Each structure stands twice: as structure tokens, then as C-alpha cells.
Amino acid sequence: MPNIKTLLCLIPMYVLLLIAGGILIPGFLTGLTRAHYFITLSYVFLVSEGLLFLFFRGLHKSRQKAVLNTFLTISIKFILYLVFIITYYLLTKNFTTAYLIVFFVLYLAFTSFVLIVMVKSLKTKHL
16 A cells, blocks of 8 residues: 555645745746746656555565566656656757756656655665
């Protein structure tokens, strides 16, 4: 069963980044619209939530399946981000430096949280 408490911990991070982006984008990142920021933030949030859900679901399986599931969820995350970046570029043709900075900051923020949760969970599982 997925750890609901951990899944809910991403929501305050999402709200904080949503507010910060709404305030900072007009003043500092003129090459980026709020709509593009909100779409990117929402996508990164949903991918992170889905990744954690799949990870916790597979964590309670046998040792070999849990390790395979961990690698699989990380691979899925990479593919989903790659598809998003390619689709974003093809649809908007807007690949400014501001957007790249925002994307990687969001990516690092959510990925750091996900990796910390995964490592802590794996340590307690003793894989």
C-alpha cells in the first residue's frame, strides 16, 4: 500500500512553488509566461506523485521485484520528462533560457524530494 502521508507531503511543496512562481515570474523571468510555468509545475508534480505511488506499490513485493520496480519507476520518470520536454518544444517552439532554468529547478526540487523518500524507504526495507 502506498504511503499516503509521503504522497501528501508533495502538496505543500507544489503550493509553495506555485505561489513563488506566480510572484517571481513577471519580475525576473520575462521570457516565460505564468501559464507555461503552471503547466510545467503541474506536470512535474503529477509525475512525482505517480512515481512515488508506483514505487511504494512495488516496495512491498519480494526483494528482487522491489529492486526491479525501483529501477523501472526511475526509468519511467526519465522517459516521461523527456517526452514532456520534446512535446513542449514541438507545441510552443518556446525554448528560452528562462524556461530551461525553471524546468531544471523544478526537476531538481521534486527529484531531490523523491530520491530522499526512496532512499529512506529502501533503507528501512533493507534491500
